[in-house]
Amino acid sequence: MERTLSIIKPDGVAKGIIGEIIKRFENDGLRISAIKMVYLTKKEAEGFYIVHKERPFYNSLTDFMSSGPIVVMVLEGNDAIRKNREIMGATNPKDADTGTIRRDFGTNVEKNTVHGSDSLESAAFEIDYFFKSLH
Numbered sequence: 049m050e051r052t053l054s055i056i057k058p059d060g061v062a063k064g065i066i067g068e069i070i071k072r073f074e075n076d077g078l079r080i081s082a083i084k085m086v087y088l089t090k091k092e093a094e095g096f097y098i099v100h101k102e103r104p105f106y107n108s109l110t111d112f113m114s115s116g117p118i119v120v121m122v123l124e125g126n127d128a129i130r131k132n133r134e135i136m137g138a139t140n141p142k143d144a145d146t147g148t149i150r151r152d153f154g155t156n157v158e159k160n161t162v163h164g165s166d167s168l169e170s171a172a173f174e175i176d177y178f179f180k181s182l183h
């Protein structure tokens with residue numbers, strides 16, 4: 049069993065597709081083992097995306113992530129990290145495969161509806177960031 053952190057970003061919550069996104073995870077065998085809705089401050093968004101602090105999009109991304117409520121989840125299952133990223137699709141919705149969340153709902157490379165941890169290390173950091181008591 050592997051765990052990964054998933055976030056439905058402010059654009060996904062605003063579009064009213066929380067249920068649709070969760071249904072896709074559950075249909076593909078990922079279990080929701082923790083879930084909450086939070087409204088990040090700019091500082092909290094900066095802390096979450098600290099690995100990107102030197103990237104040109106850091107300020108805009110953290111503005112966006114603190115612009116409205118988000119849904120944060122721990123997904124659990126075999127190969128959960130890779131499976132979640134497959135269901136999400138490529139970072140830029142234009143490049144994402146048909147049938148992926150980002151292809152179906154993403155607005156652009158920034159407002160791309162969902163986040164998913166990209167490695168065991170980032171999953172551990174990110175789960176801890178939002179759900180300290182889970183491990």
Ligand code: ATP
Nearest residue numbers: 100105109138139157158159160162163164165166
């Ligand atoms: P995430 O980490 O959100 O799951 P990812 O791993 O596919 O997405 P990263 O390279 O880690 O992509 O970028 C983190 C987030 O930063 C992206 O999901 C997107 O919201 C934003 N982002 C990435 N590249 C750009 C860009 N060129 N311009 C604007 N925003 C970007």
Ligand code: MG
Nearest residue numbers: 163164165166
């Ligand atoms: Mg990433």
